[in-house]
Amino acid sequence: MHRNVFFISDGTGITAESFGQSLLAQFTGPEFRHVTLPYVDTVKKAAQALETIQQSQSADGTQPILFMTVLNEEVSSMMHASGAYVIDLFQAFLPGLEQEFGQHPLYRPGQKRSTHSNSSYHRRIEAVQFALDNDDGCRTRNYDKADIILLGVSRSGKTPTCIYLGLQFGIFAANYPITEEDFELTTRLPAPLKPYRRKLFGLTIHPGRLSGIRHERKPNSRYASSQQCQHEVFSVEQMYRQEKIPSINSTDYSVEEIATRIMAMTELERRLK
Amino acid sequence: MHRNVFFISDGTGITAESFGQSLLAQFTGPEFRHVTLPYVDTVKKAAQALETIQQSQSADGTQPILFMTVLNEEVSSMMHASGAYVIDLFQAFLPGLEQEFGQHPLYRPGQKRSTHSNSSYHRRIEAVQFALDNDDGCRTRNYDKADIILLGVSRSGKTPTCIYLGLQFGIFAANYPITEEDFELTTRLPAPLKPYRRKLFGLTIHPGRLSGIRHERKPNSRYASSQQCQHEVFSVEQMYRQEKIPSINSTDYSVEEIATRIMAMTELERRLK
Structure with a gap:
């Protein structure tokens, strides 16, 4: 048995990939097949990504796993509606940090360099x-x-x-x-x-x-x-x-x-x- | 105003660093000062790390931010008790994936290569x-x-x-x-x-x-x-x-x-x- 895994990002996807692989390495059961889709930063590209994800699901009947680092809110909600098992790295922690710093996040992709x-x-x-x-x-x-x-x-x-x-x-x-x-x-x-x-x-x-x-x-x-x-x-x-x-x-x-x-x-x- | 940020890992710390920097780049307010502590994989090293974290806290009176990718459970609970604002990357998602795969995680650090x-x-x-x-x-x-x-x-x-x-x-x-x-x-x-x-x-x-x-x-x-x-x-x-x-x-x-x-x-x- 295998599971399809997607790393989706509106940036390079390197963080999603690196973190996702660390997590999956803790499970020996299924065989994981990876696809990375970087620069998914428009609704059009998100629609293409969705198609790829849903094709993989109908091709082998298992629910795909989706690791995502997406800041664009439209893209993000499209992914959440994909039917995949979604691990949303930003959404898990941004609201907490927003409260901690008393400041809204920029929600602007590709900001990493600025640090x-x-x-x-x-x-x-x-x-x-x-x-x-x-x-x-x-x-x-x-x-x-x-x-x-x-x-x-x-x-x-x-x-x-x-x-x-x-x-x-x-x-x-x-x-x-x-x-x-x-x-x-x-x-x-x-x-x-x-x-x-x-x-x-x-x-x-x-x-x-x-x-x-x-x-x-x-x-x-x-x-x-x-x-x-x-x-x-x-x-x-x-x-x-x-x-x-x-x-x-x-x-x-x-x-x-x-x-x-x-x-x-x-x-x-x-x-x- | 600045905030001290620690990236703590029982592996290389590269994932914690890369992900943490992506998240922090979404906030322009405080100046972040980073320290990475890799290979914190024993209680002894965790105690040393704790000391560093707590010193930084008492030196400038602000609560440190701690991004961690730690699988060792003892080390992990010591960090959670540090008084820092903890972002625990594994704990956030491993339980969900455990249920999804119907399998216990290995909880073994440094597994990334195996993928x-x-x-x-x-x-x-x-x-x-x-x-x-x-x-x-x-x-x-x-x-x-x-x-x-x-x-x-x-x-x-x-x-x-x-x-x-x-x-x-x-x-x-x-x-x-x-x-x-x-x-x-x-x-x-x-x-x-x-x-x-x-x-x-x-x-x-x-x-x-x-x-x-x-x-x-x-x-x-x-x-x-x-x-x-x-x-x-x-x-x-x-x-x-x-x-x-x-x-x-x-x-x-x-x-x-x-x-x-x-x-x-x-x-x-x-x-x-």
């Missing part, structure tokens, strides 16, 4: 650019300007984590790939990192997972072999221990979780407040 | 890598594998948009920077793009904004001059019109909005369903 000033949006884009400029492949490494420097062996998740730290939190994250040569004589800290000890944070990963990821990049290479991955992960973990570098094992986490856990562990300040 | 299978998480990471591999600076351009190819002049937002399309939607997005040389003789489509006409999507931007962004990168350069920016933007917009390439003006939108609008305009399928 971030322009300058903090700008900061995020600058931070993504910083992550790209200071990534593996590049020679420029503005470690002085970095808020954090991620260490890790090749393919342990440094690049996406740096980008996400920039995009979500406005953090300037550089990265330093630890390669075999760094372990040739010792597992002490590579020289270029020594002046930045307090900014260092290590990523590690299960060797089997690493090997899988590397095989996709370079199938059947020495680089991807179990033995090589074990050796590199073992050495890098030894380095983190010896040098007392805080670290996280990324194997079971999504990029969002790795980044948020790093923020929590290092008490880096979110730059976007 | 995305491992393979779709993998797809997102691959898509981010694709965006990086096929960015401006690089010579490899796997346009055959791309779901979409973004066009635009330098600094019009192509790179962050490609990354976000990968990270959020699993879309393989390449980009092609339109440079002055492309306009030397004509504003027709550059030859390398011709085989991929159906995948093309244009970004444009207000020339004044573009000039501001470029001045930060290369102050007082010809590249950043108003005249140069006007010329490039005018030419690229002419190209989009002549060649019937759909396009979006990024000036007033965040990366999230640009990406979501592109998804809606092109009816690209989200790859992560």
Whole structure:
């Protein structure tokens, strides 16, 4: 048995999606089939959305679930009349907050940006650019300007984590790939990192997972072999221990979780407040 | 007057933050000061959080607002007893869904990933890598594998948009920077793009904004001059019109909005369903 789930919004729908998925993940029973309908901000678009919702209902006879973040009142009442099981995120809390603040809500969609000033949006884009400029492949490494420097062996998740730290939190994250040569004589800290000890944070990963990821990049290479991955992960973990570098094992986490856990562990300040 | 706002979660806190900011943006009255406390998943961490919340209350005598996505029941009741104005996102809807599905919720934090299978998480990471591999600076351009190819002049937002399309939607997005040389003789489509006409999507931007962004990168350069920016933007917009390439003006939108609008305009399928 499955249930059709709609995320409807007069904005991007990202909040409805993210919240809806958190809630549905608490239920293992039905299989959920998702459709996101963003920018439903006119009666015309609402009528199209209604048609899609009602088609899905008549096609398989189960009542659709509808998560909605809609401020437009006409659109909102059309959705409430759809026959779906409606979870109306705004309506659940706006009246309470209205009373709490003694003020009418604006009921204006797409307002989220206004809580971030322009300058903090700008900061995020600058931070993504910083992550790209200071990534593996590049020679420029503005470690002085970095808020954090991620260490890790090749393919342990440094690049996406740096980008996400920039995009979500406005953090300037550089990265330093630890390669075999760094372990040739010792597992002490590579020289270029020594002046930045307090900014260092290590990523590690299960060797089997690493090997899988590397095989996709370079199938059947020495680089991807179990033995090589074990050796590199073992050495890098030894380095983190010896040098007392805080670290996280990324194997079971999504990029969002790795980044948020790093923020929590290092008490880096979110730059976007 | 200001109000202290806490986003509390036993997960990353990203949902509480994103939803809370959407709600607060509907009120212009008080100035909101945000603090996010992620991974509050033990009684000990909840006690620390409580202390922070209550300190803020006694420091400035206003009742804090608390947005929470907490599944741990002990942590949840401690927060409800904090004296803050509590918006409990899970408790508002879980009982209704429990009845709807005839099943108890798992009450297990960090479950969100499970709605995305491992393979779709993998797809997102691959898509981010694709965006990086096929960015401006690089010579490899796997346009055959791309779901979409973004066009635009330098600094019009192509790179962050490609990354976000990968990270959020699993879309393989390449980009092609339109440079002055492309306009030397004509504003027709550059030859390398011709085989991929159906995948093309244009970004444009207000020339004044573009000039501001470029001045930060290369102050007082010809590249950043108003005249140069006007010329490039005018030419690229002419190209989009002549060649019937759909396009979006990024000036007033965040990366999230640009990406979501592109998804809606092109009816690209989200790859992560």
